[in-house]
Amino acid sequence: MCLSGTLEDKLDAASAAGFDGVEVFEPDLVASPWSPAELAARCADLGLSIDLYQPFRDLDSTDPDRFARNLRRAEAKFDVMAALGVDTVLVCSSVAHDAVEDADRLAEQLATAAGRAHERGLRIAYEALAWGRHVSTWERSWDTVRRADSPALGLCLDSFHVLSRGGDPAGFAAVPAEKLFFLQLADAPRLDMDVLQWSRHHRLFPGQGAFDLPGFLGAVLAAGYAGPLSLEVFNDVYRQADPARTAVDAMRSLRWLEEALALRRPDAGLPLPPAAPALSGWSFTELAVDGASGPQLAAVLGALGFTHTGQHRSKPVQLWEQGTARVLLNAFDTRADAVRPSGPGVASVAALGLESADPGRSAARAEAMCAPVLPRTRGAAEAQLSAVAAPDGTQVFFTRTGPDGWPADFLSTGERPGPGAGITGVDHVSLTQPFDAFDEAGLFYRAVLGLEPQEVTELAAPFGLVRTRAVTGPDRAVRLALSVSALRRGGWAPGVPEPQSIALATDDVVATARALRAAGAPLLPVPANYTDDLAARVDLPEELLAAVREHGLMYEQDAHGGYLHLATDVLGDRVFFEVVQRLDGYDGYGTTDAPVRMAAHRRRRQATTSGRR
Amino acid sequence: MCLSGTLEDKLDAASAAGFDGVEVFEPDLVASPWSPAELAARCADLGLSIDLYQPFRDLDSTDPDRFARNLRRAEAKFDVMAALGVDTVLVCSSVAHDAVEDADRLAEQLATAAGRAHERGLRIAYEALAWGRHVSTWERSWDTVRRADSPALGLCLDSFHVLSRGGDPAGFAAVPAEKLFFLQLADAPRLDMDVLQWSRHHRLFPGQGAFDLPGFLGAVLAAGYAGPLSLEVFNDVYRQADPARTAVDAMRSLRWLEEALALRRPDAGLPLPPAAPALSGWSFTELAVDGASGPQLAAVLGALGFTHTGQHRSKPVQLWEQGTARVLLNAFDTRADAVRPSGPGVASVAALGLESADPGRSAARAEAMCAPVLPRTRGAAEAQLSAVAAPDGTQVFFTRTGPDGWPADFLSTGERPGPGAGITGVDHVSLTQPFDAFDEAGLFYRAVLGLEPQEVTELAAPFGLVRTRAVTGPDRAVRLALSVSALRRGGWAPGVPEPQSIALATDDVVATARALRAAGAPLLPVPANYTDDLAARVDLPEELLAAVREHGLMYEQDAHGGYLHLATDVLGDRVFFEVVQRLDGYDGYGTTDAPVRMAAHRRRRQATTSGRR
Incomplete structure (x- = not known):
């Protein structure tokens, strides 16, 4: 969702800017004439891996019938994932009125879903939305994952959701590395507004806003995360801009971020570009x-x-x-x-x-x-x-x-x-x-x-x-x-x-x-x-x-x-x-x-x- | 500030749309090559009265030197008003760090300023900004005016500042009619954001938003207000649109408002346009x-x-x-x-x-x-x-x-x-x-x-x-x-x-x-x-x-x-x-x-x- 256009436009832009992989967001797939297998083939042609699939929201439910329906829908999406060749699916904390508040019951439902995923060789990355109904901090999402204790359930960390609420990345060190399934990065300007609107309209690429992204990324890497760095930037301007340009802007933000982190941690052995002469x-x-x-x-x-x-x-x-x-x-x-x-x-x-x-x-x-x-x-x-x-x-x-x-x-x-x-x-x-x-x-x-x-x-x-x-x-x-x-x-x-x-x-x-x-x-x-x-x-x-x-x-x-x-x-x-x-x-x-x-x-x-x- | 362009553009647009009068906002005057007297002559040619002058913010101060300087500045603005031929000046509740909190001291400072105005045959309309530092409700502004007890000090009511905070217009009935100096009208969509940003960017003309403007206007008129209905709509789109069009839109909003009020109070004898046939x-x-x-x-x-x-x-x-x-x-x-x-x-x-x-x-x-x-x-x-x-x-x-x-x-x-x-x-x-x-x-x-x-x-x-x-x-x-x-x-x-x-x-x-x-x-x-x-x-x-x-x-x-x-x-x-x-x-x-x-x-x-x- 960083890039404007149809799925075809987005993949072309990401590949041309030198990205290694993409997340696939369901609305793009639903509007595409390519079957999941055709999409996988197109990504392979473009040198792009598919690192995450984002098919739905509000998985857990206090209503057993609704939860059963949600599980059936999840199974249908697991079929899509198999055809796409992607092993990780994102599940966000629920924002629905029927979201589960009880920590053990929530963990149980996620464990059930993760069990189904596990049977298919898939895994679920669970993410706390800053405006989640009961789970709105990364600490709460980690508590849920810990309680569920399923090998196919881990965390997705998103810098916006953590930093917009003043969360402290120092706590990531307590999470076992193998439970850090995915990482999404976004910067943002400091704005005094409803966090959902802030998130949906005003995110920026790292280095464009006011958040300490090098610090955030440093904490995630120090905790042992070794997966992709994914940019998830909802921004009204980028939504309608030339995706080829936006993709280059996005890649620049990662290069900047990598350098900023390397300069802070000279011992980490990260590659450095030529320093900018005065x-x-x-x-x-x-x-x-x-x-x-x-x-x-x-x-x-x-x-x-x-x-x-x-x-x-x-x-x-x-x-x-x-x-x-x-x-x-x-x-x-x-x-x-x-x-x-x-x-x-x-x-x-x-x-x-x-x-x-x-x-x-x-x-x-x-x-x-x-x-x-x-x-x-x-x-x-x-x-x-x-x-x-x-x-x-x-x-x-x-x-x-x-x-x-x-x-x-x-x-x-x-x-x-x-x-x-x-x-x-x-x-x-x-x-x-x-x-x-x-x-x-x-x-x-x-x-x-x-x-x-x-x-x-x-x-x-x-x-x-x-x-x-x-x-x-x-x-x-x-x-x-x-x-x-x-x-x-x-x-x-x-x-x-x-x-x-x-x-x-x-x-x-x-x-x-x-x-x-x-x-x-x-x-x-x-x-x-x-x-x-x-x-x-x-x-x-x-x-x-x-x-x-x-x-x-x-x-x-x-x-x-x-x-x-x-x-x-x-x-x-x-x-x-x-x-x-x-x-x-x-x-x-x-x-x-x-x-x-x-x-x-x-x-x-x-x-x-x-x-x- | 409803209209885009220079002061010249704005006056032409307001006159062409059939308005009787305008407020003059100081930044427009400051950027204009017309002297205040030339502006007054131009307005007279266009059939426009000047009903209010808005020259400054943050009049009161806990710092006596600063208050003295503010009074000197006010005197300079009174000269401008004399040349403009306008008798009412707007003073908003202060948003500055040195705003006066003590009710009696605040009333005393406003009474002092009103006394200076009174000597010149002028009067001050005091308005509570919804984000004023100490005065942010119309009740508090009325309390200040009442304490000051000066014939040249009265209230300016603004529908946005009252309704955005969920204020109740029913209370206007307790204010003597002669203390209602001025009325500013704006509608707005319901938005969950900082009230200052909401006010500065998203106001709308009556009938375009979610506020009950007919109810608000009805309460003000019932309290005996007989002055102009002024539209004060800060809106990012109107700021850059064709002012001639916006002025017609604004006039339409007043016609709609007048009818809506007339339909609610058939006994008030307000004129009705032909009803819209089904x-x-x-x-x-x-x-x-x-x-x-x-x-x-x-x-x-x-x-x-x-x-x-x-x-x-x-x-x-x-x-x-x-x-x-x-x-x-x-x-x-x-x-x-x-x-x-x-x-x-x-x-x-x-x-x-x-x-x-x-x-x-x-x-x-x-x-x-x-x-x-x-x-x-x-x-x-x-x-x-x-x-x-x-x-x-x-x-x-x-x-x-x-x-x-x-x-x-x-x-x-x-x-x-x-x-x-x-x-x-x-x-x-x-x-x-x-x-x-x-x-x-x-x-x-x-x-x-x-x-x-x-x-x-x-x-x-x-x-x-x-x-x-x-x-x-x-x-x-x-x-x-x-x-x-x-x-x-x-x-x-x-x-x-x-x-x-x-x-x-x-x-x-x-x-x-x-x-x-x-x-x-x-x-x-x-x-x-x-x-x-x-x-x-x-x-x-x-x-x-x-x-x-x-x-x-x-x-x-x-x-x-x-x-x-x-x-x-x-x-x-x-x-x-x-x-x-x-x-x-x-x-x-x-x-x-x-x-x-x-x-x-x-x-x-x-x-x-x-x-x-």
């Missing part, structure tokens, strides 16, 4: 532009104080520099003009260059963590660049900025960087994610690049809820702000549907704003109401408040300090620049002010569009 | 077909036992009949062939004809309930037909089937209905709703047509979660099954993205299935695994089980009885027929079996597509 900063940010947006972007970069210092040896790519900020303009397709003669032009963040201590190892790490490594055409005398594709399609390059690194691909224009506008480098890049890719992206940047995902925050933006999450490197030398529309879709998504921004750092945003204004940079106007409210909310020094008002700055605070920032208009169809100054260790991304900025961008886009008509 | 059944279902799908649909109708009995006088519309089931095929656009030479053709449910006791009154009712009445071209000697557009665009006609009704528009083909296949009429029509329109549709069918919305159920379908809800008429003579994809969007939505079906009733589905098979109807195959599982789950009579297996039927049960059903292939791009037999008062729509049907439809569509390539 990323010490931004080497470049590349914008793909067309014939309409390219000249506009070049003019704006000039007004922002950048200098056009280089031209690529073999491609239509310009290098613009100021401080350590380097922006590439890649004229990917000038024919787009012909198609959209009056539109704003197309521009987007196409690539991120990240400074790696060891680019080759970064690429090897990325490959080990299931990142798609990109093929790259390379001219003579050009530097070898390794790149991977992020979930939103952005290319991520691992670079070294030096005479023998990527700058060698650029011929000097002869222009030397001028005094500029006080921009010192890139503070962060903000990328709107495709709806299906938000949680995938958090794990991608964590596992592949070694960045640390921060809290997810939700934002009531003018055109719908937006979720944001930053991923950051050590010392915040690399910061990426990821966002996603919680529900918004096409049709009535006016203005700038999936904006991206490059936030440039300055040590004196007032001086930089003054220089930008003098140079005619297209700065986004901030409403006077905003500044009036700011004055009423925050005790800012008079002089600073005057500057905020004069230069159309925005200001917000977090627990550490303040954040002064401004934005440009949207350039092309979706890109804008920000100029930001962090005070006293402010660690956010201007999220509180974002709705004001979004409304202003919308208004400017409306004005431009109606002007053009 | 709908006694389906007169016709109209399918829009193109040159590719039209001949296919006609052939399938023939195989289902229908007879082509009539041809429209002036339009390319065929009438097909069997029992009381009447299907119209409207060849809306045969040019589509040229565009999609190899595709499956376009077909969709374009119109529903509902038999009304008084079609004219049905139309008047629809207009009173804000339904868009459709213009209609009409030839000589053709019947007057009144139609409105449902939220998904389907046209709903109010008809009388008789010699002087709509059948008079059809010339006889001379063919008489034959023995048919045992189909007696239409059981229900299933329509997939656009994502934004699901809750709107429930209220539309309830308020406009007088149908009764049933429970919303959720279904784990192969390509994502699906929510379904039926709306039904008296004696179930009219049943509509509405569904919506909970998250699915374009891109990876294979097969049949937004299916529609016409479910035909039979008294003997086995005999009908036999006739259909003999006539070569394109019946959807049901996997053998499904029937094997059914046999293990349900004790069906041997003979019936054999027939289920032979004819590819499906069977499910509810608390009342059983449901035998089959489906055809998808015809054109999204329409299929079902044949259904209800046993012993079964009252559902085959939802449990739907995933099997969806997977089978997907598989057939894949086979057709690959066969065509």
Whole structure:
């Protein structure tokens, strides 16, 4: 149930992502035209074992007739299992009104069922659902298995059911290894809601949520479990996403989990992928532009104080520099003009260059963590660049900025960087994610690049809820702000549907704003109401408040300090620049002010569009 | 916050839908380029009063310095209110860690703030948030207002905050009318989750949820409240939907609420819209077909036992009949062939004809309930037909089937209905709703047509979660099954993205299935695994089980009885027929079996597509 589609789709996706086996969930089989034997043959062809069958719920019953009927149904399912060639069946603790409460009677019924299974060479893995009627903790399920004392009855442990209730995996050590029949893994965000709804809609792959999965897995392995690691992730987004992608995401989560556990237990001899080299900063940010947006972007970069210092040896790519900020303009397709003669032009963040201590190892790490490594055409005398594709399609390059690194691909224009506008480098890049890719992206940047995902925050933006999450490197030398529309879709998504921004750092945003204004940079106007409210909310020094008002700055605070920032208009169809100054260790991304900025961008886009008509 | 967009968008939408006034929520004002005076002028132009201003939270504080700062901020907001020309400001019970717990101290702080407001001719409406730190019930907020004893301090009542905590509106009677300053209305579904999340994401307009809004409003009015009825609906879907549509939906909810209250209190002299005439059944279902799908649909109708009995006088519309089931095929656009030479053709449910006791009154009712009445071209000697557009665009006609009704528009083909296949009429029509329109549709069918919305159920379908809800008429003579994809969007939505079906009733589905098979109807195959599982789950009579297996039927049960059903292939791009037999008062729509049907439809569509390539 991690994967969307029919059984056929799911098996193809699991096999392609490199899984060794699957659980079969009955609804998929029931809806399949394959007989159980045909399904077994298809799995064998795909290199997949069938490790568990999940046919039903609510086996035990206080009503003897009903229990007898349930046993008959179990026998029918044992026939299916024989044809599938699977030896373990999952039985969850009952949630029905007729669930057995008495511990001995429950154990007796499970022992009866396990006896029937045993005669067929099968076994039952018993699992406590967190919302089971009488059995809702793993301790209670273990008590039941112990009492039943049947060789064909053991435990299925599920990290969600244990950790969602604050259960302690340390107790697994008391369970004999041969009673640990199966292990299901799922992570989840911390949510204050009914545990059944939490479980059914919001589970995540290991490394995407808030649970300590390495600790959980470590405890299960230490107890002697040697079976498959199965992912059981009920998630509304994955249910409807491309299963091939989700399966790769799932495999990445297991690779991440394996490494996290290996790092905690160096003595366990678990294999380690190449460690992620430290990323010490931004080497470049590349914008793909067309014939309409390219000249506009070049003019704006000039007004922002950048200098056009280089031209690529073999491609239509310009290098613009100021401080350590380097922006590439890649004229990917000038024919787009012909198609959209009056539109704003197309521009987007196409690539991120990240400074790696060891680019080759970064690429090897990325490959080990299931990142798609990109093929790259390379001219003579050009530097070898390794790149991977992020979930939103952005290319991520691992670079070294030096005479023998990527700058060698650029011929000097002869222009030397001028005094500029006080921009010192890139503070962060903000990328709107495709709806299906938000949680995938958090794990991608964590596992592949070694960045640390921060809290997810939700934002009531003018055109719908937006979720944001930053991923950051050590010392915040690399910061990426990821966002996603919680529900918004096409049709009535006016203005700038999936904006991206490059936030440039300055040590004196007032001086930089003054220089930008003098140079005619297209700065986004901030409403006077905003500044009036700011004055009423925050005790800012008079002089600073005057500057905020004069230069159309925005200001917000977090627990550490303040954040002064401004934005440009949207350039092309979706890109804008920000100029930001962090005070006293402010660690956010201007999220509180974002709705004001979004409304202003919308208004400017409306004005431009109606002007053009 | 009911409406998506910038302040400008929201005001336009509220005015166009006929609202008299609005609340202004500070974030909208802060993001607006209009000064408060300009906003007031704009509202006046649009015929909107500003009835309340919502500038801030957490006024009271145990920290005297912080309270002093909050008062200063309040004074700044009083300036804004003066410019807006609004006299009432909302203050919610504090949720902050420094909220005042002591009842007298809290009353004293609110009295101080109210005194400042009073000097400016303003007043404060104090509201208990259901998750307020110390004040979370309306009784506690009233206790505070009573203690403060300030003429400028009164209550704001919010139906969500009262009803979500199981509060009793009967107590409002004890509050003097002059202390009821403001009323906010919101409905909500019953959800077992944190009340803050419930409130922020899942509120609904009155009539869309599970709360007794007529009872609540009745209690407030009986206590003497005579101010505005304000809708405060935080809802993730409405936040991102077309605000013009949402505003009409909102106005419809108030019309429905007014009527519901008037019916409960006939003595109150509230105005009543024309009552909804009883709908006694389906007169016709109209399918829009193109040159590719039209001949296919006609052939399938023939195989289902229908007879082509009539041809429209002036339009390319065929009438097909069997029992009381009447299907119209409207060849809306045969040019589509040229565009999609190899595709499956376009077909969709374009119109529903509902038999009304008084079609004219049905139309008047629809207009009173804000339904868009459709213009209609009409030839000589053709019947007057009144139609409105449902939220998904389907046209709903109010008809009388008789010699002087709509059948008079059809010339006889001379063919008489034959023995048919045992189909007696239409059981229900299933329509997939656009994502934004699901809750709107429930209220539309309830308020406009007088149908009764049933429970919303959720279904784990192969390509994502699906929510379904039926709306039904008296004696179930009219049943509509509405569904919506909970998250699915374009891109990876294979097969049949937004299916529609016409479910035909039979008294003997086995005999009908036999006739259909003999006539070569394109019946959807049901996997053998499904029937094997059914046999293990349900004790069906041997003979019936054999027939289920032979004819590819499906069977499910509810608390009342059983449901035998089959489906055809998808015809054109999204329409299929079902044949259904209800046993012993079964009252559902085959939802449990739907995933099997969806997977089978997907598989057939894949086979057709690959066969065509």
